Structures are given as C-alpha cells and as structure tokens.
Amino acid sequence: MSNPETDPDATLAFARHDHAHCACDTLARAEAEALRRGARLTPVRKRALEILLEAHRAMGAYEVLDRLAADGFGNQPPVAYRALEFLVDNGLAHRVRRLNAFAACMHPGEDHAPVFLICRVCDAVAEAPGAAVRVALDQAAADLGFAVERANIEALGLCPACAGADQNATA
Amino acid sequence: MSNPETDPDATLAFARHDHAHCACDTLARAEAEALRRGARLTPVRKRALEILLEAHRAMGAYEVLDRLAADGFGNQPPVAYRALEFLVDNGLAHRVRRLNAFAACMHPGEDHAPVFLICRVCDAVAEAPGAAVRVALDQAAADLGFAVERANIEALGLCPACAGADQNATA
C-alpha cells in the first residue's frame, strides 16, 4: 500500500508531475492573488502556504504547526489555525474536513469549486474541477430557497492506482 | 410513497411540519431497512436513532451520548461513536462534518445522495435531494479515473428565513 508520507507520487494529483515546479508556480500565483485581493501574505502565512505546497498533500494543523515552529514561528495551535484560516478565507488553501486537514489550493485566483477525491486505500487526495458539481448544488439549494455561499464537496473512494491494484489482487 | 428526488414537499427542510409524525414514520422505515440489510438494530443503536429523530437536527456525538447515558446505556464516548457509526454505515443517519455532528437520515432505504444545507445564521440543517449533484460528482471523479463510493456534500449559506430577515434588516 502506498502512503502519502512515504510515496509522494501518490499524493495530490493522481499523476506524476514536477512538484518543485508546480509548487513554485502555484506560490507565485498565490502571491499575485493575495496582492490583488489586498490580503497581507505575511511571513507566517506565506511559510504556511509553502509548507502545504511543498508537502503537496493534505496536512493536519498540528503538522503544519510543527514545521512553522521549526522555522522559528510560534509553537502554539492558534499560530497554525490562524494562518490556515487566512489561506482558506483568501482562496489560497482548502480545508478537507473528512481528514481534519488542509491542502494548498492548486488554482488560486481562478473561480473554481474544488471537489476533493480521497482514496480510502492510500489516502491520496486530489483536487478535481467541480464547476458542474457546483452548478448542480446551487440548483438543488435554490429549489429550497437556500443561497449557497461556500461548499465542501468531498468524495471517498478508490483512486486509479489502488483500483488497479485491487483488481490485480482479486484476479 | 414520495420520492425525495422529485417531491420537494418530502424534504420539508426549512418548512414547518409535524415532527412527531415524521420521526415515527421514519423510524419505522429505518427498522424495515435495517431488517432488509440484515443489520442488527440493537437497543443502543435504535435509541441513538430515536434520539436523532426526536431532536430533528444535527447533534454532536457527546450530546447523543448524554442522552444514551440518561437512558441507562454506557456513558463513555465509544458507546455513542459506535452506535452512530453503525447508523451511518447502514444509511440510517448521516454525518455532517462541518458541524462535527450527526443527523438521522430522512429517507432510509431510498438510494439517495444527500446534500446538506447549513444556515450560517440560525444553524438549521436541511437534507436536500442531491441526485443531480451526485451525477455531476461521479462524472468529475470519473474524468480522473476515480471511483466514488461515498460523498459528503455540504453547503454553508443562508436559509430562506434568514435571507428574508437579512433583507428586512438591511432595507
């Protein structure tokens, strides 16, 4: 079984790619987006985002906190929660509630409705485009007179790799 | 029998209705569904479901636990978590992660994809029909080769009542 702690390739997207490049690129876009919004991407906040981008997977708040503390920032929970809350509020990160975790947004600035796909075998998390899902959700809500402001759409299931492994094992 | 996907009145989410009647009716359907699945709806489990149905809202595990303990069952967390997990696994209840809470399923046995609409003002929670949302989600996942087994779709926003109050206050 692959594990996001040990097998980075099985993480955020279900495909191999250049982490260093996509992390660096995404950070640049996040900084631009923060500037555009007039949001202050202070050192702790920026470092928290970098941590999420470097890890390239969903991380718990305390895990982020440990890294922040190691970098000389505060070592108490509010330090991490505040930085993460800022990132989420400004569309630079997402909260994955099923995992009590946070993940850097891969598309900061783009108006997107992320859908999180969580593999129940290897715990990999992918951020999938969910525009169509969001449209359907808004419609379902509108039918009841409800106005959606924020949505969490999370799916548990099998990622391609684990589905393949499962078939092979069963066969 | 009404179908939650097509009959909006069956999901009187934000509307007034007869709690006692709908709770009793839903409990009967839940028992039938448990029987059909060969799931053992033991006393603790049944009582936990009743508690959720009577409250008719999302409840925290510890809140359910208090009531179970008051009824003579165990008073330690696993008692509540196990009963609630059973209910969720068997489609008799849902977990609302945004609220760290559980709610009785209003349509046990019917193959449905619940969408939770959570009012950020009054905290009311409605279980809306989400078949269309689920279809869109399955498609988005399939595009990445991901097979969805379970989904949590939760929206935060304004319920009709609070949206109205807000408009009045602003006007």
Next chain:
DNA sequence: CTATGTATGTAATATCGTAACAGGTCAAGA
C-alpha cells in the same frame, strides 16, 4: 454446552480546535 463472532462497557489517552489576553508593528492623522 461450547466455541465463535459480534456487541457493549469502561478507562485512558490522543487529536483537534478555540477563547482570552498580552505585546508588537505599522500607518494615518492630530
């Protein structure tokens, strides 16, 4: 009856999250 699997009870603890307050930084305006 007895072995087996399942359900329940309990203790202890792990994990996650927040309230409240203190001090620091920075920019706008008296």
Next chain:
DNA sequence: TCTTGACCTGTTACGATATTACATACATAG
C-alpha cells in the same frame, strides 16, 4: 512627534472531538 486604532503574532489555558485497548456480555451455530 505623538497618539490612536487596526491588525498581526505569541502564549496560556482550556474545551471539544475522537480513538485505542482491553474486559465483559451476549447471541447463535455446531
């Protein structure tokens, strides 16, 4: 310059949520 106010960071302390591990009880098939 000095103050004021808004915002950010750090820390203490605590509350809320959830799980592990183990012991006991209970059902049911053989």
